Amino acid sequence: MTGMPAQLIRMRKEWKSLVCWLILPILLTVAVSKVFGVWQEETKVPIAVIVEDDSQMARQLANEIAAIDLLEVRYIGLDEALHKLQQHELDSVFLLRDGYETAVLSNDRNWLIRGYSSNRSFAYQAVAETVMSIAQQDMSRSKAASVIQQLYKEYGMEDVWNYDAIIQRSMERQENESLLQTHFTYGRQSSTSEETPMRLLNNRGVWAFFTIISAFFLFDWMIKESRPAMQIRWLYTSISFKRHALRMFVFYTALTILSDVLSIFVFTFFLSEPVTSSLLLPLLTFRTTLNLLAFLLAIVFRQVLPYTMTGIAIALFLTVTGGAVIPLDGLTRKWEWVEAISPVQSLLSMTVPVVWMIGLIATLAVWFYGRGRRVA
Amino acid sequence: MLEVNGVQKRYKRKNVLQDVSFQLKSGEIAGLVGENGAGKSTLLQIVATVMQPSAGELLLDGDQYKDSYKQLRRKIGYVPQEIAVWEEYTVEENMLFFEKLSWERKSAEECRQLCLDMQLTHWKEKVHSLSGGMKRKLNLAISLLNDPVLLLLDEPTVGIDLKSKMEISAYLRKLAKMAGKTILYTSHDMDEITNLCDRVYSIGEDPFYPDLLEGRGVEVVKLS
Ligand SMILES: Nc1ncnc2c1ncn2[C@@H]1O[C@H](COP(=O)(O)OP(=O)(O)O)[C@@H](O)[C@H]1O
Ligand SMILES: [Mg+2]
Numbered sequence: 001m002t003g004m005p006a007q008l009i010r011m012r013k014e015w016k017s018l019v020c021w022l023i024l025p026i027l028l029t030v031a032v033s034k035v036f037g038v039w040q041e042e043t044k045v046p047i048a049v050i051v052e053d054d055s056q057m058a059r060q061l062a063n064e065i066a067a068i069d070l071l072e073v074r075y076i077g078l079d080e081a082l083h084k085l086q087q088h089e090l091d092s093v094f095l096l097r098d099g100y101e102t103a104v105l106s107n108d109r110n111w112l113i114r115g116y117s118s119n120r121s122f123a124y125q126a127v128a129e130t131v132m133s134i135a136q137q138d139m140s141r142s143k144a145a146s147v148i149q150q151l152y153k154e155y156g157m158e159d160v161w162n163y164d165a166i167i168q169r170s171m172e173r174q175e176n177e178s179l180l181q182t183h184f185t186y187g188r189q190s191s192t193s194e195e196t197p198m199r200l201l202n203n204r205g206v207w208a209f210f211t212i213i214s215a216f217f218l219f220d221w222m223i224k225e226s227r228p229a230m231q232i233r234w235l236y237t238s239i240s241f242k243r244h245a246l247r248m249f250v251f252y253t254a255l256t257i258l259s260d261v262l263s264i265f266v267f268t269f270f271l272s273e274p275v276t277s278s279l280l281l282p283l284l285t286f287r288t289t290l291n292l293l294a295f296l297l298a299i300v301f302r303q304v305l306p307y308t309m310t311g312i313a314i315a316l317f318l319t320v321t322g323g324a325v326i327p328l329d330g331l332t333r334k335w336e337w338v339e340a341i342s343p344v345q346s347l348l349s350m351t352v353p354v355v356w357m358i359g360l361i362a363t364l365a366v367w368f369y370g371r372g373r374r375v376a
Numbered sequence: 377m378l379e380v381n382g383v384q385k386r387y388k389r390k391n392v393l394q395d396v397s398f399q400l401k402s403g404e405i406a407g408l409v410g411e412n413g414a415g416k417s418t419l420l421q422i423v424a425t426v427m428q429p430s431a432g433e434l435l436l437d438g439d440q441y442k443d444s445y446k447q448l449r450r451k452i453g454y455v456p457q458e459i460a461v462w463e464e465y466t467v468e469e470n471m472l473f474f475e476k477l478s479w480e481r482k483s484a485e486e487c488r489q490l491c492l493d494m495q496l497t498h499w500k501e502k503v504h505s506l507s508g509g510m511k512r513k514l515n516l517a518i519s520l521l522n523d524p525v526l527l528l529l530d531e532p533t534v535g536i537d538l539k540s541k542m543e544i545s546a547y548l549r550k551l552a553k554m555a556g557k558t559i560l561y562t563s564h565d566m567d568e569i570t571n572l573c574d575r576v577y578s579i580g581e582d583p584f585y586p587d588l589l590e591g592r593g594v595e596v597v598k599l600s
Contacts, residue, residue, distance in 0.1 A: 001469070002484050006476035009469055224464075232456050235426060236449050236522060237477035244477070 007247045010221050011255075021217045022259040025210035026266050033203050033271055044072035045123040048081035048093045055101035057138055062096065064134050071127065085118050092117045092124040094131060104135065105142045203271050207263065208286070208344045209319040215294040216311025218252060222298030223307055242368055245295075253291050260287055278350055285357060286347040292360040299367060318344045377401050378423065378526055378558055383432035385418050392418050394600045396432070398577060400560060402525065405552045407573040408562040409589070414580030416562045417457060417530055419599075423560065424454035424528045436526060450479045453524030457531050459515045463504045467491060467514055470503060471521070478521040491517050494547040495540075509540025516544065520551075527551065529561035533568060541565070545572050570594045 001009065011018060051062050066073040074081075074090070084090040093116040097103075100113070113131055117124035222245060234241040260283055267273035294311065301307040322344025346353035378400040385393040392415040400406055408416050421427040423434065425445045434441040436448055461470050471487040482490075488499055496513040498506060503514065516532060529548075533541045545568055551557045563569055566585070569576055570592045578586045579599045589596050 001472050004476075006473050009465070009473050009476075013465070013469065229458055229460050230462070232426065232454070233460050233474065233518070236452070236454065236519070237474070238479050239477060 005247070005251075007244065007251055010225070010248075011251060014221075018218065018255070021214045022255060023262075025207060025214045026259070026263045028210045029203060029207040029263070030266060030270050032206050045070055045091045045127075046072045046074060046089065047091050047123065047127060048074045048076055048084070050076070050078050050081060050093070050095045052098040053096050053100035057101040057104060058096045061100075061131070061134055061138070065094070065127070065131060068127070068130060071123065082116060085116055088118060088120050092121045092127060094127065104138050107139060107143060202348060203267065203273055204348055205319060205322065205344060207267075208322070208347055209315050212290055212315035212318060212344075213308075213312055215256070215290045216297075216308050216314075218256065219291065219294035219298055220304045220307060221248060221252070222295055223301055223304050226299070228302075246368065249291065249295050253288065256287055256291060257284070260284075282347055282350045282352060285352045286343055289343045289353050289356045289360060292364060293356075296360060296363055296367065318342050321345075322348065377435075377437060378560070379435040380423065381433050381435075383419070383422060383429045383434065385415070385422060385427070386430045393422075393429070393579070396579070396599045398597065398599060400558050402558050403552050403556045404574050405548065405559040405561070405572055407569040407576040408560060409564075409566075409569065409576055409578050409585040410580035411582040411584065414582070416579060419579065420454070420528050420530050420560065420562065423526075424452055425449055426454065450522060451525045453519040453522060453527045455516050455519045455527070455529040455532055457534070459511050461503050461511065461514050461518060464502065466500050466502050467496065467506075467510075468499050470514060470518060474518045474521050480521065480523050482521065487521070490520060493550075495543045507537070507540070509536040509543075512536055512540065513544065516547075525557060527557050527559045527561075529559070531562050531564070533563060533565060541568065548572060566592075 001012070004012070047065075049062050049065055051058050062073075062075075065071065076084075078093075078095060081090060081093045085093050095114040095116070097114060113135060115124065115128050115131070225245060225248065226241065231241065234244075237244075239247075264275050264279070264283075268275050293314070297310065298307060301310070322342035341355055343353040343356050346356075380399070381397050383393055383396045384391075396419060398406075408419065410416050418427070422429050425441065425448060428442075436451060439448060441448060462473065465473065468484075468488070471491065472484060475482050475487055491497075491499065491513070494513050494517065496510060496517060498510060503511060506514070512532060516529070519527070527548075532548075533544055548559055548561070549572060552559050566588050570589065573594060575595045575597060576589060577597050577599050578589075586596050586598065
């Protein structure tokens with residue numbers, strides 16, 4: 001213990017619970033993700049897709065719908081499908097009408113897809129959106145092709161590229177790109193249509209939830225260290241209590257960053273979560289925001305229990321408003337402004353929670369440079 | 377040397393200290409007596425720089441209090457009435473924690489010796505399992521880590537067993553007579569006060585304590 005800073009004594013003493021709170025969010029995230037994955041497999045939403053149009057484009061659209069994890073797609077006749085929809089055996093029905101490809105190529109929006117839903121449809125809205133965005137993409141591709149063709153026509157080079165060749169090229173291009181994109185993007189903010197907007201649970205969101213809670217359990221030292229009966233001692237020490245607390249904050253933050261690095265490794269290997277360098281800054285700022293929040297709130301509280309209870313409430317609030325859980329329906333859509341300011345949302349969309357950072361650092365400065373309670 | 381000149385303290389409407397003046401030389405032990413609410417703790421806190429007086433001046437070794445509170449605190453050891461130690465820490469952890477934050481460097485062995493000097497054993501034991509007497513000793517030991525020249529104790533022997541009480545008294549005498557520290561402390565135990573103190577200051581209106589000390593061979597001075 002000699003030679004060790006005073007700020008590390010508590011850490012050394014409470015190392016067991018410390019390690020526990022550092023590791024627990026990682027373990028719980030892996031557990032929830034695995035359990036939920038199994039559950040999600042068993043509870044796929046049944047829909048029917050009827051492909052009337054015998055074209056490459058229609059078939060591809062049907063394949064992309066089938067590729068959505070959350071759906072169990074059945075290929076049956078329209079009458080049977082509608083009957084099952086009425087019986088609520090199917091969530092919704094999508095009909096790619098005869099002439100789909102022609103309609104796309106001629107840019108006729110009205111003729112594309114027909115969706116059927118019942119009053120108990122759960123996935124209709126989300127599937128419809130996905131389907132529309134895929135169709136939209138097909139349409140803009142065809143539009144671009146016709147513009148290019150028009151240009152060539154004007155310059156008398158009609159033969160060099162024909163319409164089909166351009167579309168073919170554009171599709172190849174997109175395929176190559178989307179391989180890259182799915183590798184880099186995650187969460188529902190990214191707007192590539194390749195990405196499925198239909199994940200009930202987001203690993204990073206689950207991790208954020210448990211991490212917020214654990215941060216409050218990790219930072220309860222602030223309540224213990226600022227015990228009123230001990231305040232008198234800080235008059236006779238070589239550094240002020242605030243400076244001491246700030247040093248503790250730095251040490252604990254360093255530890256939590258270590259655990260974040262560990263969680264990146266665990267997620268990469270156990271959850272096949274794609275992790276790239278562009279996640280580092282958002283992760284680091286999310287962590288700093290979280291620790292500052294836990295630290296500053298601890299100044300207000302006197303008792304550990306109400307403090308950690310508040311921590312759990314905050315974790316729930318930020319995770320739900322951040323859109324980490326059930327981003328399926330329009331529930332969070334009404335709350336977009338809340339969602340935009342949740343630091344969890346920043347983590348999911350891989351941005352920096354600027355507003356939170358500025359607010360918390362300013363509060364920290366006010367606390368640090370503000371007058372203490374004592375006169376002398 | 378501690379000089380207190382015309383110190384007054386008012387809390388909102390209440391006048392607690394009126395024109396308190398006295399001097400203490402190094403190596404002297406002075407007791408402070410008075411009924412509850414007389415202002416003993418208030419006076420100790422003012423001398424300890426915890427509180428500022430409403431009027432009057434204080435000097436320690438010729439240095440004005442109001443010029444340099446922070447500097448003076450290095451030379452003052454204040455033992456609060458309420459025990460201020462980390463309950464969940466061991467004696468060792470408490471001592472080393474405050475040693476690291478103190479102005480003076482001491483080795484772990486020196487810290488342990490400081491405790492042993494006042495019969496504070498149980499070095500590796502957690503504070504919450506210690507007896508009241510041991511806790512009081514630790515409360516005192518922590519305040520001595522800065523090697524203060526002026527030691528102020530607010531009821532250091534209240535509510536503890538006789539043995540611990542006598543060990544603390546003996547240690548305080550040693551600190552004054554051998555190490556030349558100036559000590560001002562409060563107590564309700566008149567036997568202890570008469571045995572230990574060179575002089576006793578009495579504050580408050582109630583003549584109970586001065587009367588009690590009459591004829592015990594100790595100098596009693598009435599303040600304010
Ligand atoms: N912070 C304070 N605000 C107002 N009144 C106080 C405060 N501290 C002490 N007092 C009052 O000052 C008087 C002296 O208190 P104190 O110095 O604690 O007395 P003692 O230690 O001799 O029992 C008491 O009447 C007490 O109620
Ligand atoms: Mg008192």
